[in-house]
Amino acid sequence: METNNKSLEQVIKTVNDSLDAVLYYSQKNDYAGFNKYDALASPILLPLSFGNKNLRLFYSQAIMRSPLNLRPLFAIPRTRNPKGIALFAMTYLNLYLARKSEKYLQKAKELLDWLAQNQSTGFPGNSWGYQYPWQDVGFFAPPNFPNRVVSYFVGTAFLNAYEITGKSLYLNYAVGVKDFLIQAPKVLYEDDKMKCLSYVPDESINWVVMDVSALCGAFCARIAHIIKDKSLIEEARKLIGYVVDKQTDYGAWFYTHPPTANRLKMHDNYHTGYILDAILDYIDFSGDDSFLENYRKGLQYYLENLFLADGTPKWMNNKIYPIDVHGSAQGIITFLKAGRFNRQNEEFAYRIAEWAINNMQNKQEGFFYYQKGRFFKKPFTIMHWSNGWMAIAMSEIIRKYYAENRATTN
Numbered sequence: 001m002e003t004n005n006k007s008l009e010q011v012i013k014t015v016n017d018s019l020d021a022v023l024y025y026s027q028k029n030d031y032a033g034f035n036k037y038d039a040l041a042s043p044i045l046l047p048l049s050f051g052n053k054n055l056r057l058f059y060s061q062a063i064m065r066s067p068l069n070l071r072p073l074f075a076i077p078r079t080r081n082p083k084g085i086a087l088f089a090m091t092y093l094n095l096y097l098a099r100k101s102e103k104y105l106q107k108a109k110e111l112l113d114w115l116a117q118n119q120s121t122g123f124p125g126n127s128w129g130y131q132y133p134w135q136d137v138g139f140f141a142p143p144n145f146p147n148r149v150v151s152y153f154v155g156t157a158f159l160n161a162y163e164i165t166g167k168s169l170y171l172n173y174a175v176g177v178k179d180f181l182i183q184a185p186k187v188l189y190e191d192d193k194m195k196c197l198s199y200v201p202d203e204s205i206n207w208v209v210m211d212v213s214a215l216c217g218a219f220c221a222r223i224a225h226i227i228k229d230k231s232l233i234e235e236a237r238k239l240i241g242y243v244v245d246k247q248t249d250y251g252a253w254f255y256t257h258p259p260t261a262n263r264l265k266m267h268d269n270y271h272t273g274y275i276l277d278a279i280l281d282y283i284d285f286s287g288d289d290s291f292l293e294n295y296r297k298g299l300q301y302y303l304e305n306l307f308l309a310d311g312t313p314k315w316m317n318n319k320i321y322p323i324d325v326h327g328s329a330q331g332i333i334t335f336l337k338a339g340r341f342n343r344q345n346e347e348f349a350y351r352i353a354e355w356a357i358n359n360m361q362n363k364q365e366g367f368f369y370y371q372k373g374r375f376f377k378k379p380f381t382i383m384h385w386s387n388g389w390m391a392i393a394m395s396e397i398i399r400k401y402y403a404e405n406r407a408t409t410n
Helices: 008-028 053-065 082-099 102-117 148-165 168-183 210-227 230-245 269-286 292-305 325-340 343-360 383-409
Strands: 187-190 195-197
Touching: 008 082, 008 343, 008 383, 082 102, 082 148, 082 383, 102 148, 148 168, 148 210, 168 210, 195 210, 195 230, 210 230, 210 269, 230 269, 269 292, 269 325, 292 325, 292 343, 325 343, 325 383, 343 383
Parallel strands: none
Antiparallel strands: 187 195
């Protein structure tokens, strides 16, 4: 196989070197850094919001969208992000499988221990959120208020650890995540075929975010497969069924339902990848392939409308900039998974990885830049958003390559 005139072995070496560099940078900084939505962690901006949603949203968007990193100016601290810690833990688990060194398993264990000790409280099961207050369009979350997306990724890290080590402790944490996903408020919609869950556990929320139910459905299917729970499979089917029902006739998903609930009435990159991976995971763990054509149609839309031919991730289906490195990472993961259907999908994952390494990685320090505009990069990194995501994405390439090589030589 060749990609961009390089052999697969050359691509793997490039990815290995890039991964080692970003992990060195991340570990050196104790996996702590600035966060995308951390404006209200500022001891200056939060009091100046006066409890007003619009002011909180304005500050959050201003800090997030600024071409310069204003966080030091407003005394915003660097912190560990639970989702980021989960991504780094999964990265080390992948490297343990690929490189067969106990040091990676130990690194993963240390990060999982930190997650176990830094849970949110007040809701069923096990859950995680962000350590800082943050304002989204549809809700306000105080510090450590859990949400289903972060909890999904943390739960996935514990499940991966369980499948590798067989330790029931990790499975117990993951089952606790399932309890949170299913039992915590709020069910936004349910009938005999479909179910939709809120982003955060708040009875006042009526805001539908499409990828939330998809991720919850995939997680339930995986847990059900492990513990042999048929009723949980049905729960998973309803959650995925809701998301599939909202797919457009041309194969895409809006971020919210209805689309008018959010100002982004377009189709964004990485949330589309989340949904596609969730559908495929549901199919794998449930054995139910009734949504396979929806997946194929969505994948085709993702390929043709959310990436350029050279592997550049677009911001939206009708807008290239700002190029966000999270889009690169998600594309690698999604097309690598889709490699089972044809080799071109896998090759495109490698092309995305090469583009990101060549265009978004700081070669001196190893970190990945957050975003790239038409004329310049934002000259800073976001620890979990940039480095955690690129680390897990590249480790998926490495894990897959070494697993296939061993299978061929044995």
